[in-house]
Amino acid sequence: MAQLTGLFDRGGAYYLRVVLPLHHPLLDRYKSGKVVTSLGRCSHREAIRLGTIKRAEILWGESFHPKRIEILTDINRCKAATPDTAKPVLLRDVYDLWVQASRRTADSIAACNRAVKLFEQHTHNPPLNQMTRSLGNEFRSFLQTLPTTSKTARDRLNWVKSLLKYAAQDLELIPKSPWVGLDIKSKTTASRQVWSTDWLQKLLGHEIWQNGQLPKDKKAGGLAAYWIPLLALYTGARCSELCQLLVQDIDTSGHVPLIKITDQGEGQHVKTTASVRRIPIHSELIRLGFLEYASSQKSISLWPDLPLRDGKPGSFFSQWFGSFRRSLDVPDTLVFHSFRHTVRTSLTRSNVPEPIIDRLLGHESQGSIGARVYTHPQIEQLKQAIETLETLNLPVVAKVDPGS
CATH class of the missing domain: 1.10.443 (hpI Integrase; Chain A)
Structure with a gap:
């Protein structure tokens, strides 16, 4: 059966409990750090859809976006579905959520997007649950063959690692990031000089x-x-x-x-x-x-x-x-x-x-x-x-x- 964090049934009606993160603006209003809201009497499937939207509205406020809900709904279905019927969640889906999860600079979004594109081009874009450590090692090797500095290669690897960490810790799509510890040693291209x-x-x-x-x-x-x-x-x-x-x-x-x-x-x-x-x-x-x-x-x-x-x-x-x-x-x-x-x-x-x-x-x-x-x-x-x-x-x- 499909699950949504914080969803529970009480007396035939569905409710949603959302734990607020630290420094969330609603903490001044909800001293307990939790928001509990009724979703009414509906089917379990409808409760998941409504709860996904309500959870996004509570956590993200003005940054709530229909695209985010579309992705989150697919993710919840993916968690509940059998392997034969599950819609695969891709790194691009995680990227879309990451962009909207917090205020990002245009340069950060562009840099992360470039890293995701390179990943998609080189790895043929496997689903998130098929991203193994060996795939990470292969991608790391590929980045080091490109005509860039070692720092650029390392930054691109770290962008993908950040998305995997976000998928594991924030979205709970995978048990843990499979690329933890993978790194590229960055060489300083020029020594630090001082003005004489x-x-x-x-x-x-x-x-x-x-x-x-x-x-x-x-x-x-x-x-x-x-x-x-x-x-x-x-x-x-x-x-x-x-x-x-x-x-x-x-x-x-x-x-x-x-x-x-x-x-x-x-x-x-x-x-x-x-x-x-x-x-x-x-x-x-x-x-x-x-x-x-x-x-x-x-x-x-x-x-x-x-x-x-x-x-x-x-x-x-x-x-x-x-x-x-x-x-x-x-x-x-x-x-x-x-x-x-x-x-x-x-x-x-x-x-x-x-x-x-x-x-x-x-x-x-x-x-x-x-x-x-x-x-x-x-x-x-x-x-x-x-x-x-x-x-x-x-x-x-x-x-x-x-x-x-």
Whole structure:
């Protein structure tokens, strides 16, 4: 007989019990963590259909979609059917549910879809219950024959593994993922480099920073071309974190001006929970006029002229910066992300404690319990650490008159 998790019969009527996951918005209303609703008097088959829809409405709310119900209904029938009558559940079905199960970036959806397509092309798309470990090993070998980096091959394997894990743990379609432990060793294609003083002088000797002559390329974002590399050099923040900054993220309410890296604003994302942080603004940035620039902005975004690509806010700026540094004959090993390594290296050389460096750069602190506790230092400690970064004595060319 077909089954649906949480479905039960009481007095001739069917009811559905749904256990709410952690952080579900309905937990404020249902303190027990469970929602029990009546499906009325109906046949068992109809109760499964209605219960599948009701369960989706409760768990996914506005993200409920008819396509999801179609797939879920087929899945429940598949669980109940005999091998001769079961409609096979494919990896593509799991992918469709995974896309709708949570908010995903466009890049994540596209990357996962590419991995599924490769799987379908190479394996002839077997049903989920026929995906053996040997098939996983064969697919892993196939990925490594493609003209891509080992990292790309590993990422594609991991996307399929993630779907299998989702099918096992969330959908309960298979007892466990058969590909657990399969991996591709990823080789670093380029060593991490830091910006030397000579290369920084080469970069910042450009007219952008010497006399405020801004590039005409729209991807540079006007004054963003001046400020974002300097912010990276004096904060260690990621390109995407800086490009998605809002005016409200520049906090001057306290005695130490701060940059807030957060995911609270519209379109803002962070890499991990540790990435949410506050970074004191270096005195050199203040001298160059950054606070005046921020306070003069009338828009929500700190960079009103910078185009943002959905799901990847630093993409266009990164493209411009790559072309720009190549025009200066800067080595390919020195990219925008190298500012981040430069900051970490500089802080380490100044004997800043590792947990404070992790806090400033948004890394999860490792080591002992004491070290992890130390990742909550006072703002004054963070300010002192930031001020150890070397100043380059640039001319003041980018101050903005708030009244202009």
